[in-house]
Amino acid sequence: MRRIISVLVENEPGALSRIVGLFAQRNYNIESLTVAPTEDETLSRLTVVTDGKPETIEQITKQLNKLIDVVKLVDLTEGAHIERELMLIKVKAHGALRAEIKRTADIFRGQIVDVTSGVYTVQLTGTGEKLDAFIDAVGESTVLEVVRSGVTGIARGEKVLSL
Amino acid sequence: MTEGKQVELLSGADMVVRALADEGVEYIYGYPGGALLHVYDAIFRQDKITHILVRHEQAATHMADGYARSSGKAGVALVTSGPGATNTITGIATAYMDSIPMVVLSGQVPSRFIGTDMFQETDMVGISRPIVKHSFLVKRAEDIPEVIKKAFYIAQTGRPGPVVVDLPKDITDLTKKFPYEYPGKVKIRSYNPPQKGHTGQIRKAVDLLMKARRPIIYAGGGVVLGDASDQLTRLAKQTGVPVTNTLMGLGSYPGTDDQFVGMLGMHGSYTANLAMHHSDLVLAVGVRFDDRVTNSTSKFCPTAKIVHVDIDPASIAKTVPVDVPIVGPVLSVLKEMNDLAVASAGAQDKEALSNWWKQINEWRSGQGGLFPYETAEGIIKPQQVVQALYEVTKNDDAYITTDVGQHQMFAAQHYLFNKPNRWITSGGLGTMGFGLPAAMGVKLHNPDATVACVTGEGSIQMNIQELSTCRQYDLGVKVINLNNQALGMVRQWQTMQYSSRYSHSYMESLPDFKKLVEAYGHVGITVTEAKDLMPAMEEAFSLKDRLVFLDVAVDTNEHVYPMQIKDGSMRDMWLTKTERT
Structure with a gap:
């Protein structure tokens, strides 16, 4: 089962390596991982997408909680939540393709953020599925380079993950 | 800093040693080296803490571990950077697997050289990460008292475990002094071990x-x-x-x-x-x-x-x-x-x-009791040795440490413990070489106690150099060597599951242990006849202040039973070589 776990960690050197190391050491999957400082400069927020049986997910959350640097965590997939991923994608854009790419980007509410005579760089946000769909729509043969941020997420409603 | 109060100014190195003393540490086990020279100088200039010089850093961690298991308090090891640090890894992992409180202070190259592959540099925090409860790389000398307080707090509370504190040489500089105050307690917002069950x-x-x-x-x-x-x-x-x-x-x-x-x-x-x-x-x-x-x-x-x-x-x-x-x-x-x-x-x-x-x-x-076994004329069974040890020491409130293998299981089965903290063994990691240094750690803190290490001729050779440390500090532990001239547990599995193909479980060229321990200045006794076992055991324990090494020739072919059968339930066991449930 795919889960999105949001973790508040102390903004300390080595904290990230403890978390990544835990996943490697205990043979847990990491599908994606994002991390950045928060509005509280002593904390970083990390979002990890993982996959496993319910008892494995339970162990993952328990083992993460055991790390001294982990302050708090929540499994976002347990409730209603919003997930987003950012993609920057460089595609061929010449001749008839140029207008076609522009139209497709508009449909997906993407923005063209860099232009050359033969190449568009499109910025797109959404769920992983939406980003996959865009790649399909423009056609893999036109894709030159893709960079994706990995998933970040937040719970819907009044629930907040904070100290 | 409290106003009006005389604040002491100490160098980083002196703060390390003072903080340990203020934490109540009596003994530390260690080995000096370049990155730690400032700290060793600070040790030289004080008398609150006694430093025990081991012969190998692994033994320092096992000594700290043995002390911790017998007392419930964190043991402390002090090692230099690079090989000093890496030599502690087995000891840290041993403590981690059995949830033993321990603080390992490791030297590190000066901060500005970290990452340059300097002489004797290793990423200690990184290399120990999977086997510690937590670790610290100290960045500023001013942080030393608080980091050390936190290290002990984390090591000793909740589910205990080892904590590494890595000390770059520049932060222990003797010429730079800082106000010193040891915190009475610390709070870590992300660490709140449970206080009560539901x-x-x-x-x-x-x-x-x-x-x-x-x-x-x-x-x-x-x-x-x-x-x-x-x-x-x-x-x-x-x-x-x-x-x-x-x-x-x-x-x-x-x-x-x-x-x-x-x-x-x-x-x-x-x-x-x-x-x-x-x-x-x-x-x-x-x-x-x-x-x-x-x-x-x-x-x-x-x-x-x-x-x-x-x-x-x-x-x-x-x-x-x-x-x-x-x-x-x-x-x-x-x-x-x-x-x-x-x-x-x-x-x-x-x-x-x-x-x-x-x-x-x-x-x-x-079954005829909990752990029945058959005796044989003219052969000393390893179980008999443990029973003899028990008979001689059972009224002494003895501490028994072990190494790992058949002898460990025989000791666990046949020595009856009526009190906690008396049985000291590496259970989770199964570390050969643990027993002697662990016994030394116990003996040092309990000089009047009877402390014995049950070992085998394989395990004892993994830290036998510590006989020298025992000599230096007059540690009168007893070593009971169940010498079956083979790596017994490996051999048992090879007999049972590999058609008796004894691949590398046989030890040729074993030393004459009696002569060996005598060379280190201790007492050695060799027992080859069953009739000599009890008198030799009594003699060993009558020499109160001496290290006595009792080398007992035991049956090579003896197996540890019961032995559960792989993939079965708890009741599926071999009970003897031919009989199973």
Whole structure:
């Protein structure tokens, strides 16, 4: 089962390596991982997408909680939540393709953020599925380079993950 | 800094040593080197802490570990950067697997050179990361007192474990001084070990325990670490429930008591393993359902409800599903259970319990005791040596350490511990070379105590250099070497599962241990005849202040039984070489 776990960690050197190391050491999957400082400069927020049986997910959350640097965590997939991923994608854009790419980007509410005579760089946000769909729509043969941020997420409603 | 109060100015190196003293540390075990020279100079200039110079850094960690297991307080090792640090890894992992409080202070190259592959540089925080409870790389000298306070706090609270503090050489600079104050306590917002179990869950557990018809208490190292032996004994006594101990839990319940059915698991007693298998309620306290206990988890205790008490939530339902989980310190949880059990004593089905005991006693007497074995004319059986050791030391409140292998299992089976913290063995990691330095750590802190290391000729050679340390500090430990001229446990598996192809389990060119220990300035006694065993054992322990190495030639072909059969349930065991359940 795919889960999105949001973790508040102390903004300390080595904290990230403890978390990544835990996943490697205990043979847990990491599908994606994002991390950045928060509005509280002593904390970083990390979002990890993982996959496993319910008892494995339970162990993952328990083992993460055991790390001294982990302050708090929540499994976002347990409730209603919003997930987003950012993609920057460089595609061929010449001749008839140029207008076609522009139209497709508009449909997906993407923005063209860099232009050359033969190449568009499109910025797109959404769920992983939406980003996959865009790649399909423009056609893999036109894709030159893709960079994706990995998933970040937040719970819907009044629930907040904070100290 | 308190205003008006005279504030002491200390260098980083002096702060390290002073902080340890203020933490109440008496002994540290270590080995100097370039990155630690400032700290060693600070040690030279004070007299609050005694430094013990080991011969190999691994032994420093095992000494700290042995002390910790016997006292419940964190042991401290001090090692230099690079190889000094890497040599501690086995000792740190040993402590980690058995949840032993330990603080390892490692030297590091100066901050500005970190990452340049400087002479004797290694990423200690990185290399130890998977085997520590936590670690610190100290960045500023001013932080030293607080970091050391935090290290001890983390190591000794909750589920204990080792903590590494890496000290770059520049922060210990003797010429730079800082105001020193040792914090009385520290708070770490992200670390709040549980203080109490959930009362509703505890009530449920007691209810199940009182209603059970075939209950058993399965108690482990957590009871020893959590200082809960008295409460465990009280609960067992007032409910009349049988008790089995894990390897790590030996001593948490009196080994000579009739309600004790022996160790359980791979080499556990027939009685304990059968009682577990047939029970309808397992009260698991301070245990982790280790593979050496459960055998196949899918066949584990098929008719039992399981109550699991542990301070570490990650231990619960890790390998075996649990019916009533209770997260909390075993001491307070058992105390609550005891109080509730008194109130609901009437609920117990005494008749069912008495039938259960009838069954257990049949298993026990049918086997001729918990760990039966056959003796043979003209051969010393390793079990006989452990029994002789027990006979000679049983009234001395002795501490027994072991190495790893057959001798460890024989000691666990045949030495009966009536108190916690007396049985000191590497259970989780199974570290050969642990026994002698661990015994040294115990002896140093308990100079009048009887301390013996049960070992084998394989294990003892993994840290035999420490005989030199024993000489330097007059550590009169006794070493009981069950010398079967083979790596016994490996050989046993090769006999049973590899058609007796003894691949590298045979040791050629063993030293003459008597001469060897004499060369180190100790007493060596060799025993080859059964009739000499008891007199030699008595002689060894009569030489109170000397290290005596008793080298006993034991049967090479003896196996440890019972031995659980792979992929089976708890009751599937080999009982002798030819007989199985």
